[in-house]
Amino acid sequence: MLKSVRRLKRIGLATVAATAALLLAACGGPAGVSGENNSTQGGGTSVETTMTVALITHSTPGDTFWDIVRKGAEAAAAKDGIELLYSSDPDGARQSQLVEQAIDQGVDGIIVTLAKPEAMSSAVQKAVDAGIPVFSINAGESAWEAMGVLAHFGQDEIVAGQAAGEKFNDLGAEHVLCVIQEQGHVGLESRCKGVSETLNGEMEIVYVTAADPTNIQSTITAKLQTDDSIDYVLTLGAPQAPIALDSINESGSSAKLATFDMNADVVAGLESGDLEFAVDQQPYLQGYLAVDSVWLSVNNANVIGGGKSVLTGPTIVTPDMAETLSTYVENGTR
Numbered sequence: 103m104l105k106s107v108r109r110l111k112r113i114g115l116a117t118v119a120a121t122a123a124l125l126l127a128a129c130g131g132p133a134g135v136s137g138e139n140n141s142t143q144g145g146g147t148s149v150e151t152t153m154t155v156a157l158i159t160h161s162t163p164g165d166t167f168w169d170i171v172r173k174g175a176e177a178a179a180a181k182d183g184i185e186l187l188y189s190s191d192p193d194g195a196r197q198s199q200l201v202e203q204a205i206d207q208g209v210d211g212i213i214v215t216l217a218k219p220e221a222m223s224s225a226v227q228k229a230v231d232a233g234i235p236v237f238s239i240n241a242g243e244s245a246w247e248a249m250g251v252l253a254h255f256g257q258d259e260i261v262a263g264q265a266a267g268e269k270f271n272d273l274g275a276e277h278v279l280c281v282i283q284e285q286g287h288v289g290l291e292s293r294c295k296g297v298s299e300t301l302n303g304e305m306e307i308v309y310v311t312a313a314d315p316t317n318i319q320s321t322i323t324a325k326l327q328t329d330d331s332i333d334y335v336l337t338l339g340a341p342q343a344p345i346a347l348d349s350i351n352e353s354g355s356s357a358k359l360a361t362f363d364m365n366a367d368v369v370a371g372l373e374s375g376d377l378e379f380a381v382d383q384q385p386y387l388q389g390y391l392a393v394d395s396v397w398l399s400v401n402n403a404n405v406i407g408g409g410k411s412v413l414t415g416p417t418i419v420t421p422d423m424a425e426t427l428s429t430y431v432e433n434g435t436r
Contacts (some may be wrong), residue, residue, distance in 0.1 A: 147320040149183040153211065155206035155396050156387070158219040160197055160241065160287075161190040162312045165341055166365040167385055171239070173434045174231035175213070179291070182397040192312070194221025201225035208418065211235045211396030216242020216249075217287045223249055237398045239388040243411050252399060253407045255391045257383040259289045259416035263296020265416050266303075266360065266381050273378060276303040278334045279325060283312035283342055290338050291418050293362060297336065306332070317411030322349035332357050334378070340365040347376055364419065368404060369431045383415030388434045 104360035157175050161168035172188055179186040187209065191197045194217070202225050204212055212229050216222050216238050223245075231237050238254045246254040258405060278301060280294040298305045306326055310318040326332055326349060328394055333358050338342045343361040350357050361368060361380045371377035391406060391414075398404040406412060419427065430436035431436040 118422035121365070124319040124390070129194075133294065149180065151185050153397070153400060154185045154187060154207070154209045154213040155179065155213065155393060156187045156209045157200075157213045157393070158197060158200045158204065158209070159188075159190040159239075160192050160194070160284075161405075162176055162192045162284075164429040165312070165339065167340055167363050170365075170434055171389040174386035175392075175393045176389075176430055177386075178390045178397075184393060184397060188391065192217075194218030197273070198225040201229060205229050205232055205234065205395075209234065210400055211237070212270065213392045214238045216245050216251075218288060219245035219249070219288065220221050226251065235396055237392045237395050237399075238283060239392045240304065240383075241287065241421070244288070246411075247409075248321050252405050253409065254411045255388045255395075255414060256406075256411070257413055258411070259292035260296040260299070262362070262381055262383065262416035263298075264300045265296075265418055266293070266362075266379075267297040267300030269360070269418050270297070270336075270389045271300070271302050271359075271395050273334070275301065275334045277304065277329075277331045278305045278336055279332045280305055280307050281318075281322060281335065281337045281342060281346060282307055282309050283318070283337075283339055285309050285406050293338055304331075310342070311432040312339065312342070315373045317372070318342055318345045319349050319352070322346050323353045326350065326353035326355040326357060330355065337361040339363055340368045340380075343368055343371060343377065343380075346369065364427070364431060364436060366431055369424050372419065372421045373428070375421065377421070379416070379421075382417045382419050382436070384417070384436070385414075387414045 159168055189200045198221050212234055215382050219242055226236055226249045236251045237249045241254045243254055243256055243258055282290045294307050310321045335346050337346045340363040344367050347359055358378050360378045364380055364382050395406050427436055
């Protein structure tokens with residue numbers, strides 16, 4: 103299994119490298135509709151806005167992960183002359199309605215997350231039928247192709263979970279508590295599933311509510327107080343990591359903490375030793391590549407990835423790597 107995971111991760115890195123080369127070629131090649139696509143931000147050259155793209159995610163309010171996605175998307179939009187319309191809703195039905203609103207607005211491209219594929223399928227199909235290029239990011243790596251989406255940018259969540267499970271084995275973990283902050287989110291469920299596939303010890307799932315920090319802390323605290331065999335807590339989102347740390351301290355548990363995704367608090371936790379590791383999927387890259395893909399699709403009929411998922415992770419970030427990444431995290435690009 104270890105060889106399989108490493109092989110898949112090498113494939114992902116190769117895909118991202120190829121993508122980077124393609125993007126450089128695109129930026130240096132023929133200009134698009136506006137003739138301004140190869141302008142430089144901050145260089146005094148104004149990029150003419152020639153299209154509108156909607157980015158619609160399942161983010162909950164205050165989730166810093168999506169600030170990074172959005173920053174990458176905005177950087178590509180500024181470079182490409184795109185007006186970016188961002189909206190979000192964690193409820194699948196309401197997120198689907200946002201897609202339909204974007205269709206009614208006549209946008210030139212749509213980028214979606216597919217955390218709840220069944221709820222999104224009808225609206226996405228409506229966009230595809232209307233001739234609007236649709237790309238997906240972050241969630242839905244097993245669902246996007248069937249919906250007619252042109253490409254997906256993110257990490258394979260099973261592979262990411264497997265990588266985390268192997269890291270836990272290196273640390274000698276015996277009982278991992280996997281904290282899912284959004285029940286029904288296929289990507290989060292896959293992360294825990296991947297951990298269970300490679301972890302030598304026991305893994306247990308607990309569900310909390312992402313938008314309710316009190317619920318998160320009390321649920322984890324209660325679990326740790328009733329089961330002292332739990333030696334590691336794994337949160338599946340960066341905003342939940344410091345809350346879980348409070349739970350560990352409140353409960354008097356000796357459990358250690360790891361998390362998926364990065365933000366300033368996670369880097370600080372890695373540097374202080376409060377966090378053992380983080381699993382990074384490069385959200386800035388997801389937003390950037392998806393917006394650039396709309397421009398390339400509309401202007402050149404090019405599709406990054408050639409119809410395959412483009413992997414942006416996973417990378418296991420350990421405490422010794424935190425200082426190197428801290429500047430990028432402060433800038434909101436990692």
